[in-house]
Amino acid sequence: MKLFCVFLLFVSQLTFGQNSVVDLKDAGADSKGLVNCSPIIDKIVAELSEQGGGEIYIPSGVYLSGPIELKSNITLNIGSGAVLKFSDDFDEYLPMIDSRWEGVRVRNFKSCIYSHNANNVTIKGRGLIDGNGEKWWDLWSRVRSGEKTNTKWEAIFKKENAEMLKTNEYLQGMGSFLRPPLFMPYNCTNVRVEGVTFTNPPFWTLMPVFSENVTIDGITILNPGDSPNTDGIDPSSCRNVRISNSHISVGDDCIVIKSGRDADGRDANRPTENITISNCTMLNGHGGVVIGSEMSGSVRRVAISNCVFEGTDRGIRIKTMRGRGGVVEDVRVSNVIMHNMLREGVMINMHYHETPEEPVSERTPAIRNVYLSNIRMTNANKGIAIYGLKERSAEQISFNDIQIDAKTGVTGDYASNIDMKNIRLSVSNGNAIEFNHSEKIQISDLTVYNLSADASVIKLDSCSDILVNNCFQPTELPVFIEGNQSVTNLFVINNILSGVDLLVEGDVPFLTEKGNIIKKDMEKNAQTAVKK
Numbered sequence: 449m450k451l452f453c454v455f456l457l458f459v460s461q462l463t464f465g466q467n468s469v470v471d472l473k474d475a476g477a478d479s480k481g482l483v484n485c486s487p488i489i490d491k492i493v494a495e496l497s498e499q500g501g502g503e504i505y506i507p508s509g510v511y512l513s514g515p516i517e518l519k520s521n522i523t524l525n526i527g528s529g530a531v532l533k534f535s536d537d538f539d540e541y542l543p544m545i546d547s548r549w550e551g552v553r554v555r556n557f558k559s560c561i562y563s564h565n566a567n568n569v570t571i572k573g574r575g576l577i578d579g580n581g582e583k584w585w586d587l588w589s590r591v592r593s594g595e596k597t598n599t600k601w602e603a604i605f606k607k608e609n610a611e612m613l614k615t616n617e618y619l620q621g622m623g624s625f626l627r628p629p630l631f632m633p634y635n636c637t638n639v640r641v642e643g644v645t646f647t648n649p650p651f652w653t654l655m656p657v658f659s660e661n662v663t664i665d666g667i668t669i670l671n672p673g674d675s676p677n678t679d680g681i682d683p684s685s686c687r688n689v690r691i692s693n694s695h696i697s698v699g700d701d702c703i704v705i706k707s708g709r710d711a712d713g714r715d716a717n718r719p720t721e722n723i724t725i726s727n728c729t730m731l732n733g734h735g736g737v738v739i740g741s742e743m744s745g746s747v748r749r750v751a752i753s754n755c756v757f758e759g760t761d762r763g764i765r766i767k768t769m770r771g772r773g774g775v776v777e778d779v780r781v782s783n784v785i786m787h788n789m790l791r792e793g794v795m796i797n798m799h800y801h802e803t804p805e806e807p808v809s810e811r812t813p814a815i816r817n818v819y820l821s822n823i824r825m826t827n828a829n830k831g832i833a834i835y836g837l838k839e840r841s842a843e844q845i846s847f848n849d850i851q852i853d854a855k856t857g858v859t860g861d862y863a864s865n866i867d868m869k870n871i872r873l874s875v876s877n878g879n880a881i882e883f884n885h886s887e888k889i890q891i892s893d894l895t896v897y898n899l900s901a902d903a904s905v906i907k908l909d910s911c912s913d914i915l916v917n918n919c920f921q922p923t924e925l926p927v928f929i930e931g932n933q934s935v936t937n938l939f940v941i942n943n944i945l946s947g948v949d950l951l952v953e954g955d956v957p958f959l960t961e962k963g964n965i966i967k968k969d970m971e972k973n974a975q976t977a978v979k980k
Contacts, residue, residue: 468502469525470495472511479509481533486514486540496522501568506530506575514540515558518633520566526575526644534560534630536583538601544608546634548657548684549626551709551742552619553716555608557601559632560650569633570640577646579630584650585676591623601625618709627651629682633659642666652679653698658718662689668696673732675699680733682706685718685745691725702730702760705750706742707774713744714773714810721748729756736760736786740767741800743813744774752781763793763828764820768813769800770837775813781820789828793852794820796834796842798862808839821848828854831873836862841886847871857896860886874898879907879930887912894919904930904953912936921945928966931956940964 470492477485489504493516496502501521508529514537518524526532541557546564549556560579563569571577590597602624606613613619630649633639635658645668646653653669656662664681671678678699683689684706696702707713707720720743730736736757739747757763763786766776786793796815806812815836825831831852836842841864849870852858857875860866863886873880874897883889889911896905905921908914908931916939921928924947929940931954938956942963945951951966952959 468496468499469505470502472504472506473509477511479507479511481510481512481531484512484514484535486516486535489513489516493517493519493522506532506573508575516561517558518561518563518566518569518571521568522566523570523572524561526571526573526577528574530573530575531578532575533578534580536580538584541628542604544604547628547632548634548655548708550618550622551684551706551744552612552616552712554612554619554626556605556626557628559628559630559655561631563633563636563639566633566636568638569636570642571631571644572640572642573644575644577630577644579647579649579653581627581648581650581675581678584627587625588627588676591625597625599625612712616712627677629653629655631655632657633662635659637661639663640665644668645670647671648675649678651677652682654680655682655684656686656689657684658686659683660687662686664689664691664694666693668694669698669702671698673697673699679704680730683720683723684708684742685716686720687722689720689723691723691728693727695729695731696733697731698733700733701735701738701765702733702757703728704735704738704740705747706740707745707747709742710744710771710773710811713742717745719746719748721746723747723750725750725752725755727754729758730760731757732759734761735765736763737781738762738765738767739776739779741769741772743768743776744772746774747776748778750779752779752784754783756785756787757789758787759790761790762795763789763825765792765795765797766815766818767795767797767800768815769798770803770806770813771811772813773810776815777817779818781818781823783822784824786823786825787827789825789830789854792830792833793823793825793828793854794832796845798837798840798842799835805838812837812840814840815842816844818844819846819848820850821846823850825851826853828852830854830856830859831875832858834860834863834866836864838862838885857881860884860889862886864888866890869893871895872897875903876900879903880905882907882909883911883914884909885911889913890915890917892916892918895921896925897923899923899925901926904928905948906930908935908938908956910934911938914938915941917941917943919943919945921948923947926950927953929956930954933957
C-alpha cells in the first residue's frame with residue numbers, strides 16, 4: 449500500500465510537470481470577487497515557470513486581481529462564465545517597469561497583464577477580462593485638465609523618468625500620470641490571444657511592444673464610447689502580427705499600428721512590419737484601422753482585408769506630421785465595407801498637427817505605396833482625403849474598384865502618382881474630385897452621380913501631368929473638368945460624357961481633346977467643347 453501511494457504521488461508530479469493545468473478556484477481563490485487573488489496567481493505562475501510552463505485555468509465566477517505577469521510558456525485560460533476583474537488600487541501596479549507610452553519609452557505602471565522578455569505567452573478562453581478603468585480615467589482627466597493633483601504616483605513617475613523629462617517636450621506636456629494598457633507583452637516572441645472578451649482598460653487594451661510573432665484571433669473588445677484613449681489593439685514596433693476574426697467597439701481607435709514617436713522612436717529604430725488584419729468588424733471608434741501617428745520607426749507591409757467598419761469616425765486612416773520621420777509604405781487594403789463614417793472613409797494625412805514647413809531631413813515623414821481596392825462606402829461624411837506636405841507629397845497611392853456614397857467626395861493636396869480607376873461616386877455637396885498642388889494623377893473609368901448643378905466632376909488647381917480617360921458620365925452635368933492656367937499637361941482622352949455640356953472650363957493649356965464625346969456633339973461624334 450505504501451509503495452502504491454508513492455507511485456501515485458510520482459505519477460501526479462510527473463503529469464503536473466509535463467502538462468500542468470492549475471484551477472484557480474481549486475487553488476483557493478475567492479470566486480465572488482471580494483478577495484484579491486493576486487498572491488495565489490503569483491504563486492501559481494512562479495511554480496509553473498519553474499517546471500517549464502503550464503496553464504492557469506479560471507473557472508466561472510468573478511476573480512479580483514492585481515497585475516499579472518505571464519512568464520515564458522504560461523497560458524492564462526479564462527473559462528466561460530469567468531470574469532477576471534483588476535484592482536483599481538494604483539499602488540498594486542508598482543514598482544514601475546519598462547514600458548512605452550504613446551511611442552515613447554518610459555518607466556510606468558505595470559499593465560494589468562504583462563510579459564517582459566518572454567516566449568510562448570497565451571491568453572485564451574471564452575470569459576471576460578475587465579480592466580476596471582474608471583478610476584484611472586478619472587484621475588487622468590483631472591491631471592489633463594490642469595488640476596494640481598500632486599499625487600505620489602506622479603512624483604514616482606517624475607523620479608523614474610527624470611532624464612527623459614529633461615528633453616522630451618511631449619512627455620513634459622502630458623502630465624506625470626500615464627495610465628498603463630490592459631495587456632502589454634514587451635520584447636516577447638510567440639504571443640497569442642484568442643477568444644477572450646476585454647473591457648474597461650485603464651488605457652489602450654492590447655499593446656504588444658517590440659514583440660514578434662503575435663496572433664490575435666477571435667477576440668471581442670467592448671469599451672465605453674466615452675472612455676478616454678481606450679484603443680483596441682495597438683502593435684508598436686512589432687513584426688509578424690496577425691489580427692483576425694475579431695469584433696471591436698471602443699472609445700478611440702479600433703486597431704492602430706505604431707512604431708515610436710519622434711526622436712525617441714527614431715532612436716529605438718524598430719519598425720512595425722508584416723501585419724495582416726482580416727475578417728474583423730469594428731464599430732464606434734475614432735478609426736477602424738489606423739497607422740500612426742507614432743510611426744517614427746516606420747511601418748511596412750500591411751495587409752487589411754475582409755473587414756466591416758460601421759459608425760467609426762474614419763475607416764482607413766494613415767496619419768503623421770513633421771517631426772515624426774519614418775516611412776509608411778506597402779499598405780494593401782481590399783474587400784472592405786464602410787457604413788456611416790462620421791468623417792472620412794479614407795484619410796491619408798501628413799498634417800496630423802499643423803507645423804511650419806521645414807527642410808527635408810530625418811524629421812520628414814513619408815507615405816508611399818498604398819493600394820486600396822474593392823471598397824464599398826455608404827453614408828460617409830467625406831469619401832477620400834489625401835494631404836501631403838509641401839516639401840514631401842504623399843505618393844504612389846492607388847484606388848481601384850471603389851464605390852462611394854458621401855456628402856463630399858475626394859480631396860487631394862500635395863499628392864503625387866495617384867491612380868484612381870473604376871470609381872463610382874455619389875456626392876451631394878461640392879465637386880466630386882478636387883486636387884491641388886498635385887501631380888501625376890490618372891483618373892479612369894469614373895462615373896459620378898447626384899452632383900449638384902453648380903459643381904464640377906473634377907476640379908484642378910496648381911496641378912500637372914493629369915490623365916483623364918475612359919470615363920462615362922450619362923447624367924446631366926454642366927462641366928466635367930474645371931481648371932485654370934496653373935494646370936499643366938492635362939490630357940482628356942476617350943471619354944463618353946453624354947450628359948455633360950462642357951468638357952473643360954477655364955484657361956487650361958495643353959489639353960488633348962481626342963476621342964471625347966459630350967452632350968453637344970453627340971450627333972457629330974466629334975471633338976469636345978472647351979471654354980477658356
